[in-house]
Amino acid sequence: MSLTRRDFVKLCTGTVAGFGVSQMFNPKIVHALKKFVPHVFWLQGQGCTGCSVSILNSVHPSIAEVLLEVINLDFHPTIMGCEGEQAFEFMFDQAKEQSGKYVLIVEGSVPVAENGHYCILGEVGHKEYTMLDTTLEMAKNAAVVVNVGTCSAYGGIPAAQGNLTEAKSVGDVLAENGVKTPVVNIPGCPPHPDWMVGTLVVAIDAIEKHGLEKGLAEVVKLLDADGRPLPFFGKNIHDNCPYLDQFDLDSYSQVFTDKEKCRYELGCKGPLVYSDCFKRKWNGGVNWCVENSVCIGCVEPGFPDGMSPFYEPC
Numbered sequence: 001m002s003l004t005r006r007d008f009v010k011l012c013t014g015t016v017a018g019f020g021v022s023q024m025f026n027p028k029i030v031h032a033l034k035k036f037v038p039h040v041f042w043l044q045g046q047g048c049t050g051c052s053v054s055i056l057n058s059v060h061p062s063i064a065e066v067l068l069e070v071i072n073l074d075f076h077p078t079i080m081g082c083e084g085e086q087a088f089e090f091m092f093d094q095a096k097e098q099s100g101k102y103v104l105i106v107e108g109s110v111p112v113a114e115n116g117h118y119c120i121l122g123e124v125g126h127k128e129y130t131m132l133d134t135t136l137e138m139a140k141n142a143a144v145v146v147n148v149g150t151c152s153a154y155g156g157i158p159a160a161q162g163n164l165t166e167a168k169s170v171g172d173v174l175a176e177n178g179v180k181t182p183v184v185n186i187p188g189c190p191p192h193p194d195w196m197v198g199t200l201v202v203a204i205d206a207i208e209k210h211g212l213e214k215g216l217a218e219v220v221k222l223l224d225a226d227g228r229p230l231p232f233f234g235k236n237i238h239d240n241c242p243y244l245d246q247f248d249l250d251s252y253s254q255v256f257t258d259k260e261k262c263r264y265e266l267g268c269k270g271p272l273v274y275s276d277c278f279k280r281k282w283n284g285g286v287n288w289c290v291e292n293s294v295c296i297g298c299v300e301p302g303f304p305d306g307m308s309p310f311y312e313p314c
């Protein structure tokens with residue numbers, strides 16, 4: 001089976017015949033991607049590790065397939081066997097070898113107060129590496145920086161009101177320090193595994209077809225003004241919600257257990273939110289936030305402050 005890039009984009013939106021809608025990356029597609037297996041380094045700053053946990057729940061392809069066939073994951077603080085100085089040195093050595101060709105994935109925001117000392121990732125030869133230092137060092141020679149989760153994409157929870165550590169998004173930190181590497185944001189608190197794996201698959205496919213520079217330019221064309229891949233974040237939740245007819249009838253649930261009516265009066269932020277949760281759903285397609293509770297707008301740049309209070313209408 002051979003798929004065009006258009007098919008891949010359709011696949012992200014769940015419209016290719018023969019593939020399911022949710023958790024739909026068929027292993028055949030992964031097997032079709034053989035030539036370019038990028039080296040990937042995954043940094044974690046201020047976050048809760050939910051983004052890592054979410055990608056570990058990837059169903060199709062399984063996380064084992066992703067790690068063994070799609071990417072070459074050289075550094076991930078939570079799941080790698082190696083640790084400490086040895087792991088950090090390996091990361092820097094590999095990054096030097098793969099300069100300009102590797103993918104830097106960042107989870108969590110970057111605190112810049114006190115010269116970045118609120119978040120120290122490691123140490124080499126008694127030199128401390130803060131999240132700030134490490135992100136800048138690793139981003140400047142990456143082919144692309146992929147921010148997973150709303151914290152790295154937009155600041156998220158660590159950058160919410162209070163923000164004593166001066167947490168910032170990776171994009172802001174790179175821009176303030178003159179690092180011009182292309183940035184892709186995959187928000188969500190946490191992001192859906194399909195959004196992360198799917199973006200990597202689409203990027204690898206584009207690079208295989210067009211080469212590194214042109215392939216990445218193709219990926220950048222798929223992004224919205226907030227750096228999000230449109231195939232996953234191009235549609236408004238409310239406009240596509242199964243409860244829209246209830247909203248139009250002013251028929252609203254007053255309690256979470258009433259699953260027949262629209263959740264607007266319970267605080268649903270669907271009208272303000274762009275993502276494909278209404279169709280993709282979560283946990284292998286079992287359910288999604290609106291079915292059991294409300295959408296709190298976790299993929300939006302203003303989250304959480306701009307979506308608060310969560311349980312009052314917007």
Ligand code: FSX
Nearest residue numbers: 047048049050051149151
């Ligand atoms: Fe943030 Fe990742 Fe929210 Fe958590 O660490 S996007 S706090 S779900 O998981 O960065």
Ligand code: SF4
Nearest residue numbers: 238241262263268270
């Ligand atoms: Fe669906 Fe929420 Fe919009 Fe109601 S307010 S239609 S539950 S997205």
Ligand code: SF4
Nearest residue numbers: 277289295296297298
């Ligand atoms: Fe986030 Fe809303 Fe999607 Fe739930 S439904 S994951 S709160 S964007």
